[in-house]
Amino acid sequence: MIIAGSKQQELLLETSKLDLAIARTETALAEIEKSERIEALRRSLLAASQDLLDSHAKRENIQLEIKKISTDLEMVEARIVHDDVRANNVTNEREQKAISQEIASLQSRKSNLEDAELELLEALDVATEAVEESTAVRVRLNLELETELAKQHGEALTMNASLSEIKAKRGEAFKALEPELQAIYDRKASRGTAVAQTLGRDCSACRLSINAVQFEAIMAEPADHLPTCPNCDALIIR
Numbered sequence: 001m002i003i004a005g006s007k008q009q010e011l012l013l014e015t016s017k018l019d020l021a022i023a024r025t026e027t028a029l030a031e032i033e034k035s036e037r038i039e040a041l042r043r044s045l046l047a048a049s050q051d052l053l054d055s056h057a058k059r060e061n062i063q064l065e066i067k068k069i070s071t072d073l074e075m076v077e078a079r080i081v082h083d084d085v086r087a088n089n090v091t092n093e094r095e096q097k098a099i100s101q102e103i104a105s106l107q108s109r110k111s112n113l114e115d116a117e118l119e120l121l122e123a124l125d126v127a128t129e130a131v132e133e134s135t136a137v138r139v140r141l142n143l144e145l146e147t148e149l150a151k152q153h154g155e156a157l158t159m160n161a162s163l164s165e166i167k168a169k170r171g172e173a174f175k176a177l178e179p180e181l182q183a184i185y186d187r188k189a190s191r192g193t194a195v196a197q198t199l200g201r202d203c204s205a206c207r208l209s210i211n212a213v214q215f216e217a218i219m220a221e222p223a224d225h226l227p228t229c230p231n232c233d234a235l236i237i238r
Contacts (some may be wrong), residue, residue, distance in 0.1 A: 016195035
């Protein structure tokens with residue numbers, strides 16, 4: 001039979017309650033550290049960053065195409081000027097006709113290039129808008145993430161401070177227990193809840209009902225005796 005005075009029983013109950021508070025606080029702290037909101041924002045930010053890279057790449061490709069067409073236009077225009085000069089210096093009708101056909105072909109080529117350039121300039125405007133939109137989305141998500149991380153950090157600091165305080169109180173309560181009770185408590189705590197109270201005929205540790213005969217026997221024991229729950233073996237503080 002385990003014997004413990006009222007003060008020691010109070011310390012056992014306090015230690016158990018503090019252990020429960022520690023477990024709950026550590027669970028809450030773990031939930032804060034694995035915030036689903038933060039993980040969702042990180043995934044969204046990653047996707048937004050990829051969208052921004054894709055938008056930049058698309059705009060750069062269009063700019064390269066415009067540069068290429070601009071170069072081709074310069075060459076065609078230079079060739080037209082060159083052929084115009086040749087046409088003014090040629091008297092042979094056959095050669096004059098060939099130059100005229102070449103100029104016409106160059107003019108058609110120039111027109112096609114100008115149309116293509118116009119289409120690309122319009123596409124560049126759209127691509128630039130896409131870059132700006134992607135940039136704005138990324139900035140917004142980054143700000144939201146920073147806000148959530150700051151909030152998480154603050155909550156974690158508060159929770160850790162509370163946890164340290166609870167652990168300190170638990171250490172004081174456990175240290176005040178008699179060595180034999182410390183050993184008994186540790187042994188029972190390793191298997192589950194070490195200390196319980198009665199809730200009617202239910203055990204607060206396992207939440208199971210104690211049959212009437214056993215319950216009456218438990219309640220009839222001397223005040224300094226520490227009976228155990230017949231279901232979970234937790235110490236019963238009456």
